[in-house]
Amino acid sequence: xxxxxxxxxxxxxxxxxxxxxxxxxxxxxxxxxxxxxxxxxxxxxxxxxxxxxxxxxxxxxxxxxxxxxxxxxxxxxxxxxxxxxxxxxxxxxxxxxxxxxxxxxxxxxxxxxxxxxxxxxxxxxxxxxxxxxxxxxxxxxxxxxxxxxxxxxxxxxxxxxxxxxxxxxxxxxxxxxxxxxxxxxxxxxxxxxxxxxxxxxxxxxxxxxxxxxxxxxxxxxxxxxxxxxxxxxxxxxxxxxxxxxxxxxxxxxxxxxxxxxxxxxxxxxxxxxxxxxxxxxxxxxxxxxxxxxxxxxxxxxxxxxxxxxxxxxxxxxxxxxxxxxxxxxxxxxxxxxxxxxxxxxxxxxxxxxxxxxxxxxxxxxxxxxxxxxxxxxxxxxxxxxxxxxxxxxxxxxxxxxxxxxxxxxxxxxxxxxxxxxxxxx
Ligand code: HEC
Ligand code: HEC
Numbered sequence: 001x002x003x004x005x006x007x008x009x010x011x012x013x014x015x016x017x018x019x020x021x022x023x024x025x026x027x028x029x030x031x032x033x034x035x036x037x038x039x040x041x042x043x044x045x046x047x048x049x050x051x052x053x054x055x056x057x058x059x060x061x062x063x064x065x066x067x068x069x070x071x072x073x074x075x076x077x078x079x080x081x082x083x084x085x086x087x088x089x090x091x092x093x094x095x096x097x098x099x100x101x102x103x104x105x106x107x108x109x110x111x112x113x114x115x116x117x118x119x120x121x122x123x124x125x126x127x128x129x130x131x132x133x134x135x136x137x138x139x140x141x142x143x144x145x146x147x148x149x150x151x152x153x154x155x156x157x158x159x160x161x162x163x164x165x166x167x168x169x170x171x172x173x174x175x176x177x178x179x180x181x182x183x184x185x186x187x188x189x190x191x192x193x194x195x196x197x198x199x200x201x202x203x204x205x206x207x208x209x210x211x212x213x214x215x216x217x218x219x220x221x222x223x224x225x226x227x228x229x230x231x232x233x234x235x236x237x238x239x240x241x242x243x244x245x246x247x248x249x250x251x252x253x254x255x256x257x258x259x260x261x262x263x264x265x266x267x268x269x270x271x272x273x274x275x276x277x278x279x280x281x282x283x284x285x286x287x288x289x290x291x292x293x294x295x296x297x298x299x300x301x302x303x304x305x306x307x308x309x310x311x312x313x314x315x316x317x318x319x320x321x322x323x324x325x326x327x328x329x330x331x332x333x334x335x336x337x338x339x340x341x342x343x344x345x346x347x348x349x350x351x352x353x354x355x356x357x358x359x360x361x362x363x364x365x366x367x368x369x370x371x372x373x374x375x376x377x378x379x380x381x382x383x384x385x386x387x388x389x390x391x392x393x394x395x396x397x398x399x400x401x402x403x404x405x406x407x408x409x410x411x412x413x414x415x416x417x418x419x420x421x422x423x424x425x
Contacts, residue, residue: 053229053238056210057124057202057304065194068178073195075174076188082161083154085110090147090192094122096357099308100199105316113152116282118316123354124304126197128244133314134284135247135299140193145185158185201305201354209351217351224348227341231333241302242352247285250296250313250331282315307350308358321346 076082080089088110094100100122102108107115117133125131130138137143147153148161165171166183175183178191208215217225228234237243285294298314311317312324325345329337337345 052210053234054206054210054242055240057127057200057204057207057240059202060198060200063126063197063200065198066178068174069191070194070198072171072174072178073191073193074198075171076192077195081164082148082156083110084156088154090122093119093147093153097308099123099305099353099357101309103310105311107153109150109153110155113155115150115152117314118311120301121305121309122196122199123201124199124241124302125244126200127239127241128299128302129246130299133298133301134288136288140196141189144189144192144196148188158188161185161188201357203355204304204353205351205355206348207352218347220344220347221351222348224344224346228345228348231329231335231337231341233328233333233345236300236332237303242304243300244302246300247297248300250284250298284314303349304352305354305357307346307353321349325349 077090077094080086080092082089093102093107093109095102101119105118107117107119109115120133125143126140130136131140131143132146137146145158148156149158162183162185165175165188172183175187175191179187181187205215205217205221209217216222228237236246236248239245283295283297285297286292288294306312307321310321311319312321318324318327322342325342326337329335329341
């Protein structure tokens with residue numbers, strides 16, 4: 001326990017250092033005041049592995065979520081009418097079969113607009129110490145309304161969204177049942193956040209292994225884990241989320257002015273053409289603080305489900321996990337990894353994936369194809385296309401469909417955690 005607290009303390013000190021001169025950031029105070037009070041970060045502190053660098057993801061059943069709010073959030077998360085033109089829901093970009101991402105290098109919102117950053121997973125985001133690549137949202141509640149109003153994501157207006165939900169009898173009664181003040185923007189955010197927390201996946205071989213050592217990983221994955229530890233990857237990627245608990249410079253070399261392309265000239269690049277300049281302009285935490293030492297500083301991403309969330313890094317510049325690992329070895333561990341090390345580490349990282357989603361039937365599809373399918377399947381998007389005007393959807397039908405899907409996932413999740421995993425994928 002004490003060792004873990006030391007890790008937390010060290011992280012706290014690092015965060016403090018990163019923020020020390022940061023008096024202008026209004027989030028900073030809230031962050032300071034709330035630190036130590038975040039139940040998500042401390043969940044599982046009594047676990048026998050609490051002293052270890054890795055901690056199992058606590059079971060969903062131990063989370064204090066309100067079912068009425070969570071189910072409402074589930075419907076909202078999957079509802080494209082929350083976007084200005086009725087074509088984009090949260091799940092358009094955060095698709096389960098793609099590890100709750102979109103398979104694109106940079107996110108694509110309404111009207112095909114391309115965003116600045118790669119879509120991170122929502123799975124297990126409840127355990128991130130802050131949200132977004134630059135940590136600008138303190139928690140999931142604060143995060144949830146951002147995409148709705150972001151011009152290149154869902155491009156909508158919160159007042160209009162609230163009016164629209166109030167006019168929908170199904171939503172209006174659901175909100176009234178869950179919140180005393182009914183439909184408000186804050187309640188929309190809160191409900192969505194409850195669903196995002198519910199998108200915690202515990203059904204990975206590594207999690208099963210942490211919970212019960214008799215669930216052994218494959219030999220190759222064990223070698224990979226040993227290398228991951230020995231190379232110091234664990235110094236940044238640790239804790240419940242194997243990341244998600246500190247800000248770090250993406251690379252001392254990149255910080256010194258050397259571009260990614262120069263570091264790895266043979267790298268395959270997945271990102272579309274004009275975004276090179278945009279990516280270069282994205283300096284992470286620096287965008288918020290304006291301080292030189294925060295250039296190229298990003299929140300360390302979680303590595304759960306990483307084998308499903310290609311392409312990689314904040315700019316989606318790297319197409320394969322092998323290359324992402326090799327590049328991390330070069331920029332963060334300061335060495336060129338052997339092919340064997342890369343493959344072993346990739347095998348280990350594969351054991352961090354949800355078994356339900358990594359075995360999905362849509363697995364072979366490209367991100368573009370999946371997004372197309374998703375947009376086609378959105379009942380609201382279809383209403384909109386057929387009717388011209390934004391219309392209410394059949395709320396009850398939508399809810400039943402969504403709840404059925406969720407039950408399937410949850411059943412699978414609880415069923416899987418008891419199995420003996422080999423970790424081979
Ligand atoms: C157009 C694609 C798109 C849509 C639609 C979208 N997101 Fe995202 N999401 C992203 C991108 C890109 C980021 C990273 C943005 C950044 O860091 O600046 C992100 C970040 C997040 C994060 C933070 C994860 C982390 O590790 O920091 C969460 C949680 C999230 N989105 C949930 C949602 C919810 C809830 C909705 C619907 C209200 C939504 N997203 C809609 C693309 C999208
Ligand atoms: C000094 C801290 C640090 C160390 C050490 C470190 N990482 Fe990272 N890692 C990061 C940061 C920060 C990012 C996000 C970089 C970006 O988006 O530009 C990241 C991103 C990643 C990603 C891509 C995640 C995604 O969602 O796109 C992978 C995979 C990864 N690291 C694996 C490793 C491996 C393997 C090692 C050891 C060889 C390692 N990391 C060592 C900080 C670190």
